[in-house]
Amino acid sequence: MNKGELIEAVKANLGADASKAQAERAVEAVLEGIKAGIKKDAAVQLIGFGTFTVAKRAARQGINPKTGEKIKIKASKNVKFKAGSALKALAAKTK
Numbered sequence: 905m906n907k908g909e910l911i912e913a914v915k916a917n918l919g920a921d922a923s924k925a926q927a928e929r930a931v932e933a934v935l936e937g938i939k940a941g942i943k944k945d946a947a948v949q950l951i952g953f954g955t956f957t958v959a960k961r962a963a964r965q966g967i968n969p970k971t972g973e974k975i976k977i978k979a980s981k982n983v984k985f986k987a988g989s990a991l992k993a994l995a996a997k998t999k
Contacts, residue, residue, distance in 0.1 A: 907931070942983060952990040959984045 905913070915927035938956060941948035946958040963979040987995070 950988070952988050954985055954987045954991055957984050957986070958982070 911924065911927045911931050914930055915922050915924055918927060918930070938948050942956055942958060948956040959982050961980045961982065964977050966975050966977045967973070968975050
């Protein structure tokens with residue numbers, strides 16, 4: 905499912921009187937809320953769905969696959985998602 909398909913699913917869930925623009929604004933509002941929560945608290949927990957957290961990666965040595973030369977990889981931060989129990993149960997039931 906891509907973002908367009910998600911917007912269509914939200915529109916269908918909102919009912920016949922909802923427009924595609926309203927569904928798109930709802931999806932964008934949720935995504936912006938998650939971004940704001942990550943920026944402010946470094947975590948967003950949605951009970952039953954999952955938790956978004958900021959994970960730190962330490963600096964490390966790497967190898968350039970093209971030249972074989974050793975390189976330094978800087979420390980970085982990434983966003984991780986850990987699925988909640990209800991989402992895990994739903995995933996277990998899929999084909």
